[in-house]
Amino acid sequence: MKIVTWNINGVRARIGNLTHWLTESAPDMVCLQEIKSVDELFPRAEIEALGYNVETNGQKSFNGVAILSKLPFDEVNRGLPGDDADDHARFIEGVFSTDQGALRVASLYLPNGNPIDDERKFSYKLAWMARLERWAEERLRLEEALVLAGDYNVIPEPADARFPENWLGDALFQPRTRQAFRRLKNLGFTEAVRSVTDSAGVYTFWDYQAGAWQKNNGIRIDHLLLSPEAANRFSSASVEKHVRAWEKPSDHVPVAIELSLRPA
């Protein structure tokens, strides 16, 4: 089973791009972030026509996440628990039946957190990460195949940026941000890409500005975390970098994993 995370940066602006990629890449499941659309305007017909079930947690203008799946949804949950006052659409979870039992997949869009001296921004990011950690700890107790896929807005290590020195003052590379990501991983997750390669220069985002793509000035901020039950079925990971060179690209590219699971 191929599971992919992709920050699409506006699903309506990029629906042609998305359907072309779905046909080419043929994923079983896709976690989208930054759909920038309310649920009513999400272009579901084009995606359903390719054989996908669609569940969204959208919002006007910003944020918004979705899961596209060839497997039917047994259950859908919207929103990360832990703060009833948080009205950002950054989280959706789906549960599926496989030959190995339940598969639980979350599509998450972690807050950017900049600027770091703005309490409303950076502390919101850290609070969101703390909520994610609590939620993940609870879910791990289920001992299911669990995949936390999304735009984490976290550069985990210096090797995950072409120019790490440029990111020292940025919320994506702050010590507290990196520590929160380590704390989450250390609950018992395997980070998919880093478990198959320790190479520097693996990036998932290149800014639109200042020719970042042409200069390969990238960062690795889109991640998939696997529970032990998912990691035991995990065989490969790949970054679909060529998509960044397409016409009207997202600034992020798809990150894919393969799990040896079959539909129930």
Place this chain on the structure above:
DNA sequence: ATGCCACAGAAACTGTGA
């Protein structure tokens, strides 16, 4: 120190992103 570029929504600009 800021803009570079891009999207959405309201409206020819602002907010947000990373």
